[in-house]
Amino acid sequence: MNLEVIILAAGQGTRMRSNFPKVLHKLAGKPMLSHVISAANKLQASSIHVVVGHGAETVKQEITEEDIQWALQAEQLGTGHAVAQAMPGVSADATVLICYGDVPLVKDDTLTKLVNQVDENAMALLTVNLDDPTGYGRIVRNEKDEVTSIVEQKDASAEILTIKEVNTGILAVSAKKLNQWLPQLSSENAQGEYYLTDIIAMAVKEGMIVQTHQPESEWEVQGVNNRQQLSELERVFQTQQANKLMENGATLADPARVDIRGELTVGKDVFIDINCLFIGDVTLADNVVIGPNCVIESTSIGQGSIIKANCVLEDAVIKSRCDVGPYARLRPGTMLSDTAKVGNFVETKKTNVGEGSKINHLSYVGDSELGSNVNIGAGTITCNYDGVNKSKTIIGDDAFIGSNTALVAPVNVGKKATIGAGSTITSDVAEEQLSVTRTKQQNIDGWKRPTKKQ
Ligand code: UD1
Numbered sequence: 001m002n003l004e005v006i007i008l009a010a011g012q013g014t015r016m017r018s019n020f021p022k023v024l025h026k027l028a029g030k031p032m033l034s035h036v037i038s039a040a041n042k043l044q045a046s047s048i049h050v051v052v053g054h055g056a057e058t059v060k061q062e063i064t065e066e067d068i069q070w071a072l073q074a075e076q077l078g079t080g081h082a083v084a085q086a087m088p089g090v091s092a093d094a095t096v097l098i099c100y101g102d103v104p105l106v107k108d109d110t111l112t113k114l115v116n117q118v119d120e121n122a123m124a125l126l127t128v129n130l131d132d133p134t135g136y137g138r139i140v141r142n143e144k145d146e147v148t149s150i151v152e153q154k155d156a157s158a159e160i161l162t163i164k165e166v167n168t169g170i171l172a173v174s175a176k177k178l179n180q181w182l183p184q185l186s187s188e189n190a191q192g193e194y195y196l197t198d199i200i201a202m203a204v205k206e207g208m209i210v211q212t213h214q215p216e217s218e219w220e221v222q223g224v225n226n227r228q229q230l231s232e233l234e235r236v237f238q239t240q241q242a243n244k245l246m247e248n249g250a251t252l253a254d255p256a257r258v259d260i261r262g263e264l265t266v267g268k269d270v271f272i273d274i275n276c277l278f279i280g281d282v283t284l285a286d287n288v289v290i291g292p293n294c295v296i297e298s299t300s301i302g303q304g305s306i307i308k309a310n311c312v313l314e315d316a317v318i319k320s321r322c323d324v325g326p327y328a329r330l331r332p333g334t335m336l337s338d339t340a341k342v343g344n345f346v347e348t349k350k351t352n353v354g355e356g357s358k359i360n361h362l363s364y365v366g367d368s369e370l371g372s373n374v375n376i377g378a379g380t381i382t383c384n385y386d387g388v389n390k391s392k393t394i395i396g397d398d399a400f401i402g403s404n405t406a407l408v409a410p411v412n413v414g415k416k417a418t419i420g421a422g423s424t425i426t427s428d429v430a431e432e433q434l435s436v437t438r439t440k441q442q443n444i445d446g447w448k449r450p451t452k453k454q
């Protein structure tokens with residue numbers, strides 16, 4: 001089957017009260033439209049067409065997925081008209097799946113089942129039964145329970161309004177039929193629009209079967225018209241992700257207080273405390289412990305490592321049995337080898353920290369290479385920037401850097417070298433040397449402090 005997907009995304013979304021097109025509003029850190037594109041991609045569609053109108057240029061700029069065929073609907077004359085704008089790009093032998101850019105959580109599994117019901121003599125509708133069907137197109141069936149038409153709320157009689165089965169808007173049908181029916185749509189209805197839903201009656205008239213499929217859960221087909229609805233779907237999505245983590249062997253202190261905006265992969269017996277946010281691709285190996293209030297982005301953490309409360313990690317690699325935080329900030333390019341420790345109020349950037357090395361308190365270490373078992377005393381700063389260029393600090397195995405040291409890069413400190421506390425190191429220190437740059441202490445006996453003048 002040659003499947004092509006058309007995603008409708010031309011509507012304005014007035015009720016979002018936003019300067020941005022509705023489909024760009026984010027769910028789990030990703031535009032709603034991108035969620036729909038992801039689902040479509042999982043179906044292995046041969047092409048994905050997105051119909052844009054309001055904010056078309058902005059949508060095209062912000063949606064970075066490759067191989068999207070854009071169709072412009074300059075005026076929003078209805079869902080049928082929207083689909084018609086994409087049809088010139090759709091091959092004549094395709095099966096077409098129509099989705100909405102503002103219905104972000106539909107599952108690829110549901111879509112596959114829908115598409116599989118289409119053949120030469122059948123089209124397929126995704127429908128759902130709602131306790132309150134207000135606003136939706138109603139699915140009208142005959143005495144044999146066959147679908148005969150869809151009637152929009154605004155065009156419906158009192159009797160039809162009592163029907164609880166509604167049109168989700170998602171449907172699948174052959175391109176051949178769409179090409180035949182779309183030009184026949186009329187806008188003679190309560191809204192003066194070209195309704196895509198009018199093709200159902202056309203199909204029935206031709207003796208085609210209109211199959212229906214229902215999603216497993218209602219939220220799959222929930223659309224977003226305002227920010228409240230967006231926040232509801234965000235919670236639904238986050239709950240699902242939290243459940244997946246627990247299924248995969250992670251304990252969550254509170255599944256309602258973990259948010260994932262990207263892909264979080266967990267090993268067994270991972271523990272995640274409350275209020276943690278994961279962004280991008282994050283991997284936590286077996287037995288990793290994440291303390292409360294951590295923000296972890298595009299980082300991998302090796303087995304048995306502990307990240308204590310209130311850490312912010314970005315683009316870092318942490319190997320096994322490391323100890324980080326509380327209050328540590330690992331910036332991009334930080335690599336901690338096994339059993340390394342980075343303590344409170346420490347910032348690192350573009351730095352390799354060797355096995356067993358420690359930066360325990362109040363330091364900035366950037367553009368640096370630290371060997372193994374290095375000890376960086378409290379308050380150590382690598383002065384890596386002279387206002388123009390960045391330079392490197394290289395520290396050998398077993399070196400000991402005394403507290404409150406300034407390492408003015410570029411500088412090398414050899415293996416087993418020792419730096420006295422409070423030093424400003426501007427030139428290299430060789431292996432096993434001691435270097436101290438502070439002025440000698442003077443002690444003056446009987447010193448009298450000045451007194452206040454009368
Ligand atoms: C549509 C269906 C209705 C269904 C409901 C589900 C029709 C005529 N009605 O109604 O049966 O119950 O969806 O939510 O199809 N869009 C465009 N261009 C347009 C019009 C709409 O791209 O000219 C897009 C919108 O951005 C949106 C989707 O199509 O993503 C649905 O549009 P909307 O106006 O919400 O449709 P409804 O009238 O609610």
Ligand code: CA
Nearest residue numbers: 135223224225
């Ligand atoms: Ca709608």
